[in-house]
Amino acid sequence: MFDIDLWREIFQSINMNRTRSLLSGFTVAFAILLFTILFGIANGLQNTFQEAFGTDANNSIVIFPGKTTKAHKGLQVGRLIQFKSEDREFIKEKYGDKVQFITSKVNKSASASFKGEKNNYQLRGVHPEYMFIENNVVKSGRYINQNDIHNRTKVVVIGKKVEDDLFFKEDPIGKYINLSGIQYKVVGVFTDDEGDSEEAVIYMPITTTQFVYGNNDFIDLIHLTYNPEMKSGEALAFGNAISNSLKKRFDVARSDQRAIRIWNMAQGTEQVDIMTMSLTVIILVIGFGTLIAGIVGISNIMIFIVKERTKEIGIRKALGASPKSIVSIILIESIIITAIAGYIGLLVGVGVLEFVGPSLKEYFIKDPGVSNSLVIGATLTLIIAGAIAGYLPAKKASQIKPIVALRND
Template sequence: MFDLDRWREIFQSISKNKLRSILSGFTVAFAILLFTLLFGIGNGLQNTFKKEFAGDAINSMYVWSNRTTKAYKGNQIGRRIQFRNDDFEFIKEKFADKLQMISPRIQRGVKVVYKTKEDNYTLRGVYPKYDLLESATVTEGRFLNYRDIKERSKVVVIGRMVEKDLFGQLSAYGKLINIGGIMYRVIGVFSDPGGDSDERYIYAPFTTLQRIYGNNDHIDEFGMMYNPKLSVDQAIVFGNQLRKALKIKHEVAPNDQRGIRINNYASDNKQVSSMMFGLGILILIIGFGTLIAGVVGISNIMVYIVKERTKELGIRKAIGATPKSIVMMIMLEAIIITALSGYIGLSIGVGILEVVGPSLKQYFILNPGVSTPVVVGATITLILSGMLAGYLPAKRAARIKPIVALRAD
């Protein structure tokens, strides 16, 4: 295996038969190139779907109210449905076993000032654990707690981009900022996988904003996470039950689709999962089809190469070469050509994806790329195929008597 003379002989054979070696390598390189591009684009599509859900927990559900579109039980069309604190208690009690967490929410656009810096942001009044709903991570300080809710504290947790805009390189933790003319203390800073836009939110205790903006018990909407033990279908049923219960409570017509709205990620996840599964199957079929075409190509070429070298093999046997050494030589040559060509195809494919990747965003393909294990596995498959393709005819050729091989045309 590590005989220097054998390796020198193999490389001499490759160099003397450049066209043959190039044709063999081209088949492998082209197959790996197409395989890399297909899987890269497929992964880019999957990345796009993942990003759409990156800003929220996968078991999220949002409920908000609107104006009715149908008259019902003496109520006129166009009636505005207003959620209140008793709706919060109603949902918690009726669906306690189906909820992981729930938070009411009030949202306002505000101007925020810190010394000479000012900008406009979205201020949200929420309950503790709302950061879980948004998949946010507190990087400094803490998030809101129930003591803040009870005491109606004037404290806020700001996004990373808010800190960057107003404080530059300084830490915002513990500082006082002016929000709509009222001073709040920053008790935490968070980052969000949803990106810069989701890091320009400011969170404050729900009870604080409820008192400041109206001094009433109004709620704009609810954010919640359903019990992760629920299956996707069970979570969809839960969303329908919740909407039905709220419609009954607020006397909204059962067939009114606008009075009370629900965005249930379970439904979206089911659709996306089906699409991603179908996409994955399609890519696998096309990818492995390309791979099989490469296998057939390298196999045919190796059969032709061995047949072409029948006389050469006869000479080798005549001067003392053993059948084992002949077979090993052909197999090692196939391995070298396949491995080198596979690496070239992989490099070209990865390079193309890196160059054209940014321009593919307009086609909903985000960060196309392919994992190394997948391509390495594909290359190994081709190498093994090349070995097998070379071994079988080489084995037959090695058994031919030298005098017969020398007479071959």
């Protein structure tokens, strides 16, 4: 049941001992403030690492053909390796469920025009799976499909930047654009979180690209994603296995590093994971060190508060107050001060991060922030620590005989 007299007494005690209350509150607020800022900066650094990889799939492997640098099986140095569509099928069949998505890719540049508007864009011939590798989002219409691949359909999917440049407010779906003298039907518009650089791209079926630009089966590279359940070490081994298989297929020496080149995201992901883990450990140590300092500070203050109020406790007992009511008053007062101070520390910490956040980008800290649940958890930890720190001496003081408490110096 709510006891208004109890609460009035608690707030009167806080008001009468402003210095003591402010010192207690400052200790908690400062600990939460530092905790919020430290974890906010750590999250900002993690955001920077994630942005460096963009929105592309983080389990990517890209395979590039090159030139041989070593003689092998009687074949000369400097031999050009040329991938074909069948090499994609070879990898897909050989490694089965280890491959999540896989596409061949042909890169070209094209001059695109529509009703007098004209510009140059990157043209990519791909398979439908590329949508999931690049993490394109279809804004309207559809993406390339298997029928387009099979029938060499003259259709394209354009980026939002291309739509803005050529079509303005006109709906491009179903319209025809001219790519270097050939008409293609626009069947879809996509967006990409990486912005204009990736949205100034036109996709078409890879078979159409091969037929129009050379009438051959050549491809520029193979791009795949591996099973996301693979760990970094397994993914690196998988990339090496693909490289060795292709070297054997093209009669390339295993020690030749330039004939077939592998770019494996797992290597970068592993390094980022190590850096992130190291950073998290450092921040946790510093953050919890700050909390421990706050806990020690509030504990010392609570012990001092109980000692200071020993005579008051004696008077209360002499007037008939129960030990339980005496302990309750001290604990509730401690919890109120800690909770209010913790909330103030949280607000100030979040405010500091919001204020200095934009200026921290030049130090590779992007959008620093911290989840409320984490800071509230830290505040609750301090409240519980303060309550325990106050309970033990308060319990002991409440058991002292009134005459002894009144004689306390």
